[in-house]
Amino acid sequence: MGLQATSTLSVDTARSSGGRRKIYPWIVFALAFGLLLSDYMSRQVLSAVFPILKADWDLSDSHLASLSSVVALMVGLLTFPLSLLADRWGRVKSLILMAVLWSVATLLCAIAQSYEQMLGARFLVGVGEAAYGSVGIALVLSVFAPRVHAMLAGAFMAGGSFGSVIGVAIGGFIAVQFSWRWSFAAMAIFGLILVALFRALVTEKKLAAHAVEGSAGAAVEPDGYRAPVSTLFTNPAVLFAYIGGGLQMFTAAVLLAWLPSFFNRYYDLAPDKAGVMASVFVLLVGSGMVVCGFITDRFSRDNSAKKWTTAIVYCVISLVSLGIGLRLGTGTAQLVLLGIGAFFSAGCSGPTAAMVANLTHHSIRASAMGTLTVANNLLGLALGPFVIGILADHLGLLRALQLSPLVYIAAVVAFIAGKRAYPAGIRRLENLQKAPAMNA
Incomplete structure (x- = not known):
């Protein structure tokens, strides 16, 4: 009887432990995803109040674009060094510090009295957000098996679009009902609440206990080997992935930043209604990240090189849909094509x-994701809205938007080159992974 009771207790304990091991990674994902929502809510709420700021402070489109692009510019410049620091200092502590900084900076946006003060506050938002995407995704991937990484990466990155949806929709509503200042304040308060939850539930010790062997987020090899940082840039296939990834974000960033103004000017919608309309398309951007990631995982299950093929296909579809849609007159046909392209x-x-x-x-994955984030921001999230803002001052917003999908052509070229270099890139990695054993 005693043996049976002990055996039953052991089985129950094992099941309970196994259940906790399965649940905790999703808790980590949920909290990291929530902070990413806050990140982009704080970043994109500005787009919802573009029309109001333009009128209140008599700003040009290039001024508005600079308020948006300064965040992405700082993210692009600081992501890599801060990702390296997070790999060494600790990802959890780094993420908490980042979230506190961008939330406080968003509060400063709420009390800004001029364009210059707003630009300074947005600069600080960018500093706070700089490495969150790269460090956050490395943290998430560390507790999940590699077979679901493309889907999880797509879902995590989609948090940016979902956060943008919430920031644009709720920000526009709050701005019309109360004040644009309260739009920023609400985003900041939400971020600080999430920071408290993350601090209470996620620790380095718990992450280490739930780490998956061979995961992309593992910080170091068991024997302490760390690959040279230079290997982030000496593999041609990786370089093409950085470039293609950054360029494909150009037009997506343009949609995130300028759709509220597009609907305000060309569909004669008030700022709150334009924000709601734009949020639908931003939601499509985020949904596409998740679904396309899932499709890619399924399609490339037997051959990882097929990931390059899916990336090329997605770029071509968006190029054609947006290229045609933005040249049609306002109406249902245009909205449908814009939706497909988004x-x-x-x-x-x-x-x-x-x-x-x-x-x-494995040992430099957070830094690798940081480098990809640099490319995404410098080539896409910072460059896209700013270039279109400058063009809009000279050509008009619609004509500027019509030119933006052409950047996909360059992205397709980069992905084709990356696919050709991929086999050699894998061989380079295999040789690098043999280095610890050869030196032992």
């Missing part, structure tokens, strides 16, 4: 992150 506009995000994970050593 859905696939950032569909390469998950596949690109998975490519980078496949081609880089």
Whole structure:
């Protein structure tokens, strides 16, 4: 009887422990995803109040674009060094510090009295958000098996679009009902609440206990080997993934930043209604990231090189849909084509992150994701809205938007080159992974 009771207790304990091991990674994902929502809510709420700020402070489109692009510019410049620091200092502590900084900076946006003060506050938002995407995804991938990494990467990156949806829709509503200042304040308060939850539930010790062997987020090899940082840039296939990934974000970033103004000017919608309309398309961008990541995982299950093929297809679909849609007159046909283009506009995000994970050593994955984030921001999120803002001052917003999908052509070229270089890139990684054993 005693043996039976002990055996039953052991089985129950094992089941309970197994259940906790399965649940905790999803808790980590949920909290990291929530902070990413806060990240982009704080970043994109500005787009919802573009029309109001333009009128209140008499700003040009290039001024508005600079308020948006300064965040992505700082993210692009600081992501890599801060990702390296997070790999060494600790990802959890780094993420908490980042979230506190961008939330406080968003509060400063709420009390800004001029364009210059707002630009300074947005600068600080960018500093706070700089490495969150790369460090956050490395943290999430560390507790999940590699077979679901493209889907998880796509879902995590889609948090940016979902956060943008919430920021634009709720921000526009709050701005009309109360004040644009309360739009920023609400986003900041939400971020600080999530920071408290993350601090209470996620620790380095718990992450280590739930780490998956061979995961893309593992910080170091068991023997302490760390690959040289230079290997982030010496593999041609990885370089093409960085470039293609950054360029495919150009048009998606343009949609995130300028759709509220597009609907305000060309569909004669008030700022709150324009924000709601734009949020539908931003939601399509985020949904496309998740669905395209899932499709890529399924399609490339037997051959990881097929990830490059799916990325190329997504770019072509978006190029054609947006290229035609933005040249049609306002109406249902235009909205349908814009919706299709928006859905696939950032569909390469998950596949690109998975490519980078496949081609880089475990010990520097957060830094690799940081480098990809740099490319995404400098080539896409910062460059896209700013270039279109400058063009809009000279050509008009509609004509500027019509030119934006052409960047997909360059992205397709980069992905084709990356696919050709991929086999050699895998061989380079295999040789690098043999280095610890050869030196032992």
